[in-house]
Amino acid sequence: MNSTYFYRRTIRKYAQRDIDNELLERLLTAGTRASTTGNMQVYSIIVTRDQEMKERLSPAHFNQPMVTEAPVVLTFCADFNRFNLWCRLRDAEPGYDNYLSFMTAAIDALLAAQTICNAAEEEGLGICYLGTATYNADSIIKVLELPRGVVPVATVTLGWPAQVPEQPDRLPLEAVVHYEKYHEFTPELIDSLYREKEARADSRQFIAENNKSTLAQVFTDVRYKKADNEHFSEKFLDVIRRQGFAV
Amino acid sequence: MNSTYFYRRTIRKYAQRDIDNELLERLLTAGTRASTTGNMQVYSIIVTRDQEMKERLSPAHFNQPMVTEAPVVLTFCADFNRFNLWCRLRDAEPGYDNYLSFMTAAIDALLAAQTICNAAEEEGLGICYLGTATYNADSIIKVLELPRGVVPVATVTLGWPAQVPEQPDRLPLEAVVHYEKYHEFTPELIDSLYREKEARADSRQFIAENNKSTLAQVFTDVRYKKADNEHFSEKFLDVIRRQGFAV
Numbered sequence: 001m002n003s004t005y006f007y008r009r010t011i012r013k014y015a016q017r018d019i020d021n022e023l024l025e026r027l028l029t030a031g032t033r034a035s036t037t038g039n040m041q042v043y044s045i046i047v048t049r050d051q052e053m054k055e056r057l058s059p060a061h062f063n064q065p066m067v068t069e070a071p072v073v074l075t076f077c078a079d080f081n082r083f084n085l086w087c088r089l090r091d092a093e094p095g096y097d098n099y100l101s102f103m104t105a106a107i108d109a110l111l112a113a114q115t116i117c118n119a120a121e122e123e124g125l126g127i128c129y130l131g132t133a134t135y136n137a138d139s140i141i142k143v144l145e146l147p148r149g150v151v152p153v154a155t156v157t158l159g160w161p162a163q164v165p166e167q168p169d170r171l172p173l174e175a176v177v178h179y180e181k182y183h184e185f186t187p188e189l190i191d192s193l194y195r196e197k198e199a200r201a202d203s204r205q206f207i208a209e210n211n212k213s214t215l216a217q218v219f220t221d222v223r224y225k226k227a228d229n230e231h232f233s234e235k236f237l238d239v240i241r242r243q244g245f246a247v
Numbered sequence: 248m249n250s251t252y253f254y255r256r257t258i259r260k261y262a263q264r265d266i267d268n269e270l271l272e273r274l275l276t277a278g279t280r281a282s283t284t285g286n287m288q289v290y291s292i293i294v295t296r297d298q299e300m301k302e303r304l305s306p307a308h309f310n311q312p313m314v315t316e317a318p319v320v321l322t323f324c325a326d327f328n329r330f331n332l333w334c335r336l337r338d339a340e341p342g343y344d345n346y347l348s349f350m351t352a353a354i355d356a357l358l359a360a361q362t363i364c365n366a367a368e369e370e371g372l373g374i375c376y377l378g379t380a381t382y383n384a385d386s387i388i389k390v391l392e393l394p395r396g397v398v399p400v401a402t403v404t405l406g407w408p409a410q411v412p413e414q415p416d417r418l419p420l421e422a423v424v425h426y427e428k429y430h431e432f433t434p435e436l437i438d439s440l441y442r443e444k445e446a447r448a449d450s451r452q453f454i455a456e457n458n459k460s461t462l463a464q465v466f467t468d469v470r471y472k473k474a475d476n477e478h479f480s481e482k483f484l485d486v487i488r489r490q491g492f493a494v
Contacts, residue, residue, distance in 0.1 A: 001366040002249065005277035030252035032417050034361065035376045038470055039415050046425045053427050082422060086437050090463035095473020099480040103381055107401065110354060111376075114281065114361035119248040129282045129358075134350055143429045154354065166435075168286050169280050175329060176359075177275050178293045180300050181392045190333050206463050216339035219330075223285055226342020233346040237494070246493060247484070 004121045009167045011126020014159030018071045023123065031116040036108045042101075043109035043117075046144050048073040053143070060139035061132040061155065070157035075133065075140060076113040078105030080244070102245035106153045113154050113191050126161040127231030129154060135232045137239040148244045169197055251368045256414045258373020261406030265318045270370065278363040283355045289330050289348075290356035292363075293391050295320040300390070307386035308379040308402065317404035322380065322387060323360040325352030327491070328396030349492035355398045360401050373408040377403060382479045384486040395491045416444055 028045060036042070048054055054068045057075075061067045080096045087094040095101075117127045133140060133155040142239045175193045185193075194215075197203060203215045210222050220226070240247050256378070275292060283289070287438050295301055301315045304322075308314045327343045334341040342348075364374045380387060380402040389398045422440045432440075441462075444450060450462045487494050 001273070001277060001369045005280055005366050007360065008280050010282060023347070025420070026248070028420060030248060032420060032423060033252055033255050035257060035364070035374075035377075037378050038466065039417075039420055040466065040471075041423055044423050044425060044429070046427075046429060048427060050427050055363075058288060079423075081463060082432055082437070082440075084434050086441055087463040087467055089434055089437055089463035092461055092463035094465040094467055095476050097473070098383065098473075098476050101471075101477045101480075102402075103483065104378065105351075107378075107381075110357040111364075112362045115252065115365060117282070117358075118362060118365045119252050122248045127282075129284075131284050131351065131354075134347065134354075144425075147429060147431060150429065153350075171288055172278060173272070173275060176288055176291050176326075177392075178291060180293075180295060180297050180412075182293060182394060182397065184394060185332050186328055187336055187436045190329070190336055193329075194333055214337035214339055216334040216337035218387055219285065219287065220334055220339040220341055223286075224342070224348075226340070226345075229342050229345050229347050233348075233493070236350065237346055246480070 002122055005118075007167065008121055009165050009229050010128050011159070011161045012066050012128050012165070013162040014066070014126065014157075015072050015162045017160045019125070019158065019160075022089065024072060027116050027119050027123075030119040031112040034111040034115040036111070037104045039085055041084050041108065042078065042105040043112055044077045044079040044082070044150060045112065046077065048075070056143045057140065060136040060143065061130050064130060064132070066128050066130070066157040070159040072158040074113070074116065074156045074158060075144060075152050076109040076154045076156070077146060077150045077152045078102055078109050079150045080105055084149055094151055097244050097246060098151050099245060099247050102151065102240055102247075106151070106233040109153050113156060117156060120158055123157055124160070128157045135237055141239070141243070149243070151243045169200060171197065249369055251475065252365075254414065255368055256412050257312050257375050258406070259411040259412070260376050261313070261317045261373065261404075262409045264407045266372065266405065266407075271319060274349045274363050274366050274370075277366040278359040281358040281362040283358070284351045284397065284438055287330055288355065289352040290325050290359055291326040291329070291397060293322040293324065295322070303390045304387065307383040307390065308377050311379070313375050313377070313389045313404040317406040319405040320406060321360070321363065321403045322391060322399050323356040323401045323403070324393060325349055325356050325398045325400055326396060327352055328394050329487060332395055344491050344493060346494050349487055353398070356400050360403060364403060367405055371407070372405055375404045377404065381483050387420060388423065388486065388490070398490045398492070399483055416447060418444065
């Protein structure tokens with residue numbers, strides 16, 4: 001396989017250079033070849049290239065500069081709207097107003113998204129996923145005028161890298177891969193799996209900057225706090241329901 | 248980008264040839280390089296190679312033959328178990344027992360899954376996603392001994408293709424791609440987007456075999472029925488809750 005998989009890094013700074021239509025269309029086409037449940041293709045991709053639309057999307061992504069600086073912003077949505085319309089026009093009564101159907105559609109959307117990202121990186125483009133798509137799905141729905149049946153699940157910014165940052169660390173493979181059965185983690189195994197990460201200069205800097213005593217506390221008390229997670233959980237569940245999927 | 252993206256098809260019949268450990272490990276490593284929220288890596292991959300374990304997993308996948316015939320079965324899970332353990336061992340109180348955290352972890356898992364699939368296909372391997380991972384997550388949890396905090400979201404069978412089936416059709420790009428804003432679908436547009444699909448010989452055969460009058464009815468009345476979707480929605484939501492995420 002091509003080496004891009006192993007040397008990849010998330011790109012947050014883009015050169016002032018557009019992506020031509022032909023390349024973008026090839027990437028989107030590659031995405032539509034990804035696996036989809038029952039070949040229903042229950043997802044959609046909203047392409048944002050217009051600067052004014054990027055500015056309007058920006059607050060939903062907490063004004064992270066990638067949204068206005070990348071030449072292309074892609075919003076991937078779970079989408080039963082088109083499929084339901086087709087059913088109704090063909091004397092068929094769709095039964096997709098439920099949670100399983102939302103998950104099926106979200107999976108379709110994410111597999112297409114990641115295929116486009118892998119293909120884009122192979123072409124030398126850089127990508128960045130924005131988790132804010134699920135945080136502020138309601139605002140995105142308004143800006144992109146998404147109808148009932150459509151829920152954004154991921155946003156990707158896409159462009160030519162202006163700089164190549166250091167590659168982020170990853171835990172040893174044993175932290176995520178289990179053979180045959182799930183191996184529970186003893187405190188000793190956790191220590192050994194996280195040792196290298198915790199010893200990194202940037203981890204220590206993170207702890208110091210945030211006045212914490214462990215790296216884990218930077219996650220629980222600063223970056224991904226319980227109160228925020230609960231707030232955004234309610235908000236996202238509410239969006240899923242309002243878009244027509246019972247939860 | 249490599250042509251695999253455009254010529255891919257799902258492979259359901261595998262040659263009796265194993266995948267060597269070195270290749271499998273490279274694929275898994277490629278997967279761990281995929282994007283992950285905040286570099287938390289809140290997912291896990293359970294590798295099934297043992298024939299007895301495949302037999303035990305098989306009923307959860309409605310005994311689809313790929314599970315016992317493929318040399319490797321991969322179960323991708325949303326996983327906050329390891330991360331929560333690490334937090335607790337580091338004087339940090341995790342706040343990830345909510346729906347947003349489940350989605351974050353499911354997205355991590357799916358991006359790793361699709362990266363592994365793309366890399367595998369580039370190596371000439373064939374893959375098949377099994378939607379049954381969400382249908383019967385409860386049985387999979389039992390067989391793979393997944394602890395609280397871990398929810399299967401996708402299963403992939405992996406092996407060398409024994410045959411190359413016809414490539415499945417896809418709707419025209421316009422069915423899934425929207426520029427700047429979501430374009431609503433008129434009945435005329437739906438007709439035009441589905442015309443080729445509906446005219447296919449296999450679509451007509453599907454309709455005839457199932458005694459239906461439209462292709463859409465094959466989906467709503469036979470393949471993905473409302474009652475089944477509702478049943479599996481309740482079951483999956485119940486699993487998510489039982490594994491520690493409030494919904």
